[in-house]
Amino acid sequence: MTKTSNANAHTIKGILFDKDGTLLDFNGSWLAPYVQVTQFIAQSMGRPELKESLMTDGGFIPETGGWVSDSLLTSASNQQILEFWSQQIGQPIVGENLHHIKQIFSRAASRYAPAIEDLHGFLNRLKARGMRLGLATMDDEKNARRMLATLQLTGLFDFVCGADSGYGVKPEPGMVHAFCQSCGLAAKQVIMVGDSPKDLNMGKNAGAAYSIGVLTGAHDRAALSAHADDVLDDISCLNRFLRGLNSAP
Structure with a gap:
């Protein structure tokens, strides 16, 4: 102490x-939803390279399955994460895409470890x-x-x-x-x-x-x-x- x-x-x-x-x-609760959301963004944009970069830019370390200390995806609010991803893809996430992502986050709140x-x-x-x-x-x-x-x-x-x-x-x-x-x-x-x-x-x-x-x-x-x-x-x-x-x- x-x-x-x-x-x-x-x-x-x-x-x-x-x-x-x-x-x-943390990983048992949120890793899968984050992967699901970034895959969805990459597919909806027609840019498959985003699938990995949105995770790594948010602090994920694929080689270890760990995270950069105090990184965005480990400690930011849902709104802050959405704003960051919007900046990364160069356009706001709105409409049906935003609704779908929020649904994924919401479902994640009832599937946890x-x-x-x-x-x-x-x-x-x-x-x-x-x-x-x-x-x-x-x-x-x-x-x-x-x-x-x-x-x-x-x-x-x-x-x-x-x-x-x-x-x-x-x-x-x-x-x-x-x-x-x-x-x-x-x-x-x-x-x-x-x-x-x-x-x-x-x-x-x-x-x-x-x-x-x-x-x-x-x-x-x-x-x-x-x-x-x-x-x-x-x-x-x-x-x-x-x-x-x-x-x-």
Whole structure:
């Protein structure tokens, strides 16, 4: 743990989670939809070379199946991604093409891979400790709520927001501040948990007690360590982290 803080397991009252790469395995959830969308754009433009370049320009590394740190496709909003792809192809994505792409993104929100096997049990245990739980994603809010409903997690979350909810985008602090306001918490009582530098820096910019990175997303330990107070294998390790706060000097 690299951050000096007066926070301990008793003063932490809320945990704000990112969605993709944190509650969900990133590649298991989003790699196939991204490939499907870029194939569609390439076909509709009659430019087959776009299939690869739209992925690699967005940060995908085909040789390894990994991603460039803090790249567009790993941490941007759907709107930011669409604007970037429009710039890459030299024309706006509109009309039926835009509708079709949004449908692919929407379907992706109900076909996903949870980051840990017992996600429901893990979150229930945090609630049993009295934690207020929030979800802050760069996906659209409706997609986040659809994911929670499908996994039967809706009742466990006190707050849900997306990039389109009006609280700004990561790494701006607005989503953390909105979570705190909604749940009656101070930022120093909150842990931000995410898989990208944008998640972690959002927590820091908001004054959260800790910004914790997890390795179930598109970034490795080295990429997260520069921004995180700690880096965990996955969210299940939060229980150990919280126990460690009690023994910290």
